[in-house]
Amino acid sequence: MQHCRLISQASAQRRRLRVIPRTQITAGISMPVLRTLSKVARQALLSTPGCGCQPLTVAVRNISFSPRQVTSDASFHSVSFSETDHPKVLITGGLGQLGVGLAKLLRKRYGKNNVILSDIRKPPSNVFHSGPFIYSDILDYKNLREIVVNNRITWLVHYSALLSAVGEANVSLARSVNITGLHNILDIAAEHGLRLFVPSTIGAFGPTSPRNPTPDLCVQRPRTIYGVSKVHAELMGEYYHHRYGLDFRCLRYPGIISADSMPGGGTTDYAVQIFHDAIKTGKFECNLKPDTRLPMMYIDDCLRATLEVMEAPADSLSMRTYNINAMSFTPDELAQELRKQMPELQVTYDVDPVRQTIADSWPMNFDDSNARRDWGWKHDYDLPELVQTMLNYFGAETRMAHIN
Numbered sequence: 001m002q003h004c005r006l007i008s009q010a011s012a013q014r015r016r017l018r019v020i021p022r023t024q025i026t027a028g029i030s031m032p033v034l035r036t037l038s039k040v041a042r043q044a045l046l047s048t049p050g051c052g053c054q055p056l057t058v059a060v061r062n063i064s065f066s067p068r069q070v071t072s073d074a075s076f077h078s079v080s081f082s083e084t085d086h087p088k089v090l091i092t093g094g095l096g097q098l099g100v101g102l103a104k105l106l107r108k109r110y111g112k113n114n115v116i117l118s119d120i121r122k123p124p125s126n127v128f129h130s131g132p133f134i135y136s137d138i139l140d141y142k143n144l145r146e147i148v149v150n151n152r153i154t155w156l157v158h159y160s161a162l163l164s165a166v167g168e169a170n171v172s173l174a175r176s177v178n179i180t181g182l183h184n185i186l187d188i189a190a191e192h193g194l195r196l197f198v199p200s201t202i203g204a205f206g207p208t209s210p211r212n213p214t215p216d217l218c219v220q221r222p223r224t225i226y227g228v229s230k231v232h233a234e235l236m237g238e239y240y241h242h243r244y245g246l247d248f249r250c251l252r253y254p255g256i257i258s259a260d261s262m263p264g265g266g267t268t269d270y271a272v273q274i275f276h277d278a279i280k281t282g283k284f285e286c287n288l289k290p291d292t293r294l295p296m297m298y299i300d301d302c303l304r305a306t307l308e309v310m311e312a313p314a315d316s317l318s319m320r321t322y323n324i325n326a327m328s329f330t331p332d333e334l335a336q337e338l339r340k341q342m343p344e345l346q347v348t349y350d351v352d353p354v355r356q357t358i359a360d361s362w363p364m365n366f367d368d369s370n371a372r373r374d375w376g377w378k379h380d381y382d383l384p385e386l387v388q389t390m391l392n393y394f395g396a397e398t399r400m401a402h403i404n
């Protein structure tokens with residue numbers, strides 16, 4: 001307990017509050033002036049391809065050079081908020097493993113009504129009653145745009161995706177959600193001057209990438225549709241940043257471990273399932289080999305990293321896509337750590353060839369030194385703290401169930 005308290009005190013100190021930079025302001029500029037700016041911008045862009053110069057890209061993004069070929073007469077009322085205002089956040093795919101936790105964290109910080117969760121699924125009642133929820137299919141571009149406009153959204157966290165194992169089982173749906181959906185998100189974000197967060201993953205690397213450790217910049221030739229779509233997202237986001245000035249921010253998450261939400265069909269899911277099965281039955285059948293090493297992170301670290309990179313001043317970001325890491329372990333090492341508190345735990349192995357092939361192509365250790373240097377990333381949870389925290393959660397849950 002003392003140890004846990006020290007960790008949370010240290011992390012509280014680390015969570016320095018940062019001032020949210022002002023978004024681009026174009027309100028108040030008349031249409032003729034905007035048109036002239038557009039013309040100048042077009043010429044400048046044509047003569048200097050890839051120029052990410054801010055004043056020009058604001059004009060470009062909001063009128064005729066919009067990525068969706070919006071006509072020059074279209075009038076976008078770009079959202080402006082002062083430094084004392086909070087961002088208005090939309091989270092897509094918010095009912096998965098990560099979205100509800102992120103909404104909780106952001107609502108604590110920016111106010112309940114400033115964070116809207118969205119998904120295509122029906123929310124459980126506790127989620128529905130905990131703050132704004134809205135139906136949003138990221139494949140429906142007009143509906144997305146309506147939500148952004150009507151709610152004066154300023155930040156978009158794009159969580160919708162099909163994960164690695166589910167993606168291999170349904171390639172065409174994964175291609176559509178992960179790639180076509182991303183195109184919609186990028187265009188909406190660019191047109192409305194949003195700050196956009198899109199998570200990438202250790203799965204954006206492949207068998208020809210250096211695996212131990214994997215740096216930010218290296219060969220990326222993933223062999224899953226999930227990985228291919230995430231490399232595409234990284235590159236498209238960075239392209240829109242340089243081309244249109246989109247405030248794109250991206251973290252490559254490791255496998256995320258959470259107690260109160262279930263993973264959505266990935267290769268790292270075993271590291272969550274083991275806790276549920278261990279508590280319920282004292283047994284666990286693992287679908288990866290015992291020595292499969294993968295980077296992992298406790299959900300609180302992942303969500304805090306997301307908040308921190310979203311709040312980081314733009315000039316502290318030397319890149320737009322960062323690896324983040326906390327720990328790396330194998331199923332056998334996780335089982336050994338659990339056995340320190342549950343000596344009776346029995347783990348057997350029934351390897352799933354699809355997941356094993358994916359895991360064997362992914363990083364074993366992640367080099368996140370750039371995130372640590374640029375915006376002060378630091379994880380709180382190593383393997384022992386992770387296991388203790390998960391068991392504490394399930395212990396408390398069981399006690400509550402007995403009381404009720």
Ligand SMILES: NC(=O)c1ccc[n+]([C@@H]2O[C@H](COP(=O)([O-])OP(=O)(O)OC[C@H]3O[C@@H](n4cnc5c(N)ncnc54)[C@H](O)[C@@H]3O)[C@@H](O)[C@H]2O)c1
Pocket residue numbers: 092093094095096097098099118119120121136137138139158159160161162163177181199200201202252253254255256257262263264265266268
């Ligand atoms: N959980 C992890 O271990 C992990 C690791 C690395 C990266 N990520 C990334 O983080 C993001 C969130 O991950 P997660 O674990 O919460 O995913 P998840 O699979 O649990 O949830 C994804 C959500 O997307 C929704 N969705 C699917 N199609 C949609 C559509 N057409 N429109 C709107 N929503 C749709 C689903 O209903 C689901 O609720 C994903 O982009 C994922 O790639 C997650």
Ligand SMILES: C[C@@H](O)[C@H](N)C(=O)O
Pocket residue numbers: 163164165200201202203226253254255256263265266267268269
């Ligand atoms: C690693 C991550 O992207 C996800 N948990 C998966 O396994 O697919």
